[in-house]
Amino acid sequence: MKEVGVVVKMKRKFKVRTTDSSHNYNISPNRLQRDFRTNVPDEVYVGDITYIHTQQGWLYLAVVIDLFSRKVVGWSMDDNMETPLVNKALQMALHTRKPPPHLIWHTDRGSQYASDSHRKLLSEHDIVQSMSRKGDCWDNAVSESFFHSLKTELVHHERFKTRAEANQAIFEYIEVFYNRQRLHSTNDYMSPVNYELKMLEYQTAA
Numbered sequence: 001m002k003e004v005g006v007v008v009k010m011k012r013k014f015k016v017r018t019t020d021s022s023h024n025y026n027i028s029p030n031r032l033q034r035d036f037r038t039n040v041p042d043e044v045y046v047g048d049i050t051y052i053h054t055q056q057g058w059l060y061l062a063v064v065i066d067l068f069s070r071k072v073v074g075w076s077m078d079d080n081m082e083t084p085l086v087n088k089a090l091q092m093a094l095h096t097r098k099p100p101p102h103l104i105w106h107t108d109r110g111s112q113y114a115s116d117s118h119r120k121l122l123s124e125h126d127i128v129q130s131m132s133r134k135g136d137c138w139d140n141a142v143s144e145s146f147f148h149s150l151k152t153e154l155v156h157h158e159r160f161k162t163r164a165e166a167n168q169a170i171f172e173y174i175e176v177f178y179n180r181q182r183l184h185s186t187n188d189y190m191s192p193v194n195y196e197l198k199m200l201e202y203q204t205a206a
Contacts, residue, residue: 025114031130032106036142041068041196042099046106047089047113048143049081050150052170054160061170062089065142066097069199070184071192072146072174073097077167086112087121094125101126108132108140149178 038044044067052059060081064074074093078085090105105122107113109131122129132139154173160166180193187195 025111025116027109027114028129028131030106030133030139031104031128032139034139034141036067038067041066041199042097042103043068044104044106045073045090045093045099046140046142047074047086048107048140048147049086049110049112050147051081052155052160052166054163054166056160056162059160059163059166059170060085062086063143063146063174064089064093065146066093066192067142069192069195070142070146070186071179071196075174077163077170079163081112083112083115083117087118090118090121099125102128104128104130106130106132106140107143109134146178149182 032044032046036046045064046067047062047064049060049062052061057079060078062076062081062085063072065071066073073096074089074091076085076088076092086107093099103125105127107130112118113129113131119129121127137144150170150173154169155166158166158169160169178192180191182191183189184192184195190198
């Protein structure tokens with residue numbers, strides 16, 4: 001790099017706390033134990049919250065990912081990270097995918113996911129809750145991996161003026177690129193959408 005005159009441009013490091021595990025809500029057991037494999041769609045979903053810097057202020061993103069294909073099946077964005085943010089993301093997944101009863105829903109133990117409102121939503125749809133151990137990001141590695149991809153492939157290359165601008169860019173990243181074009185080693189190097197289509201064809205043929 002020195003020989004060709006290349007200089008590294010460092011990104012400023014921001015740290016926003018998105019997980020508040022110091023609350024009085026009940027904690028659900030860790031039912032996954034870092035086993036992120038499943039051969040059935042809509043059997044296990046994982047979710048988490050991250051933040052995106054804009055000149056207007058922080059934009060918070062909650063996602064729901066199907067472990068079967070790594071497809072983002074639900075998402076929500078807002079200027080705060082209160083419980084409705086995660087409820088809307090899960091409601092989107094439930095509306096579009098219509099998973100069967102006893103879906104496992106794995107997240108961290110943040111107050112949003114432990115809240116009465118969120119547990120009521122899970123109960124209404126017969127969803128089994130699972131939570132990571134305190135302060136252990138590896139227990140939710142799939143969500144962390146998605147956020148890393150989002151930020152290294154999109155967010156760190158942009159300077160968003162408004163939340164609306166960031167919202168549109170993230171929407172396009174998820175729905176146009178990540179779900180339909182980005183290749184995943186866990187999917188035999190197919191995109192989530194193509195992997196699901198291939199598995200459906202295989203099951204129909206069988």
